[in-house]
Amino acid sequence: MPYSLSINGKLHSVSDPGQTPLLWVIRDSVGLTGTKYGCGAAQCGACTVHVDGQPVRSCSYPLASVGSAQVITIEGASGPQADAIRSAWIKHEVPQCGFCQSGQAMSAIALLRGNPSPSDADIDAAMSGNLCRCATYNRIRAAIHDAAGNVGQGSA
């Protein structure tokens, strides 16, 4: 049964089985490879995308559950929070190997949308599900603080 789903504002028709993880639909069927496969068990956060604005682990989200929800991947992340995160990530040179960073950025964008000025504790709590094997956590935290102060001020 084909599924029609909205990814980054564009409708895609895919013929994957309903129990296919959304991650593989995004990467293999739609061809957007910015979202990464890390653990496949919702343990690392590398596959984080937004479904109707909420961050979800796409490796643990069945295609059949998407329905008419709006899926946003790192390629389609936009808005003042996304711009601020992008600028701060560049300014602080956050990525090291970079593999986890699309998931980190998607969680950070959702954090700033819900909490415009997060404390260290808020950041730790919101980002605890996103692991970084390069341990760039300090730079991630600094970049989120920086981005929080620059939301709506345009790209650096």
Add this chain to the structure above:
Amino acid sequence: MAFWRRRDGAKRRRFGCLPIFLTVLILMILLIVIIAWPRAMPQSETLPAAVAAPRPVPLRTVQSFAGIADTDQRSVALFTEAGRVIQHPRCLNCHPRTDSPTQTDAMRPHSPAMARGADGLGLPTLRCSTCHHDANFAASGVPGNPKWRLAPIEMAWQGKSLSEICKQLLDPGRSHMSREELLHHMAHDDLVGWAWHPGGDRTPAPGTQQQFGALIDAWLKTGAKCPS
């Protein structure tokens, strides 16, 4: 005297190239024969499961307590049997005494670190629904249910004796339930029912939800006595 001659004057035996060549040739033919010798090829076969599927554990029926003549003692015995479900990791993991759930049969701290939030559904920035959805998802092994959430802190069961849990259940101030609501929660609630269908290699709660509900019903009807 030439050094290659023996003292007794016998000539040293000399080897030509032909014997060496023939020896190498024979060895190569032998090697080819050994390699090419027909043998049974490995066949595909089912590998044994890495983790044995959990075996269901039975729960005693209400009828099996009929031999206890004293009503109070029967009531306590019924609740003690129901306690095998109540104190099972499938139930305790979401009735923590802290603001974070535990997981697995070992009841280790939840990974990633989660907080209950104001509504028991996680913090606004990291909800339970980030990973848990309407049903168990075999592809990732993540369990799910439409009502997936933590029990309120007043309903914490971890670290408490069965006697303490019993008194807590009967206290509407902490259970937020009348006895009828308590029975419905135990016997019919969909999230409670997940404990018998946890998916993956998780051990299900003993018996069935129907049997568990019958035990709670019988316990309430016998005066809802608590173990000491």
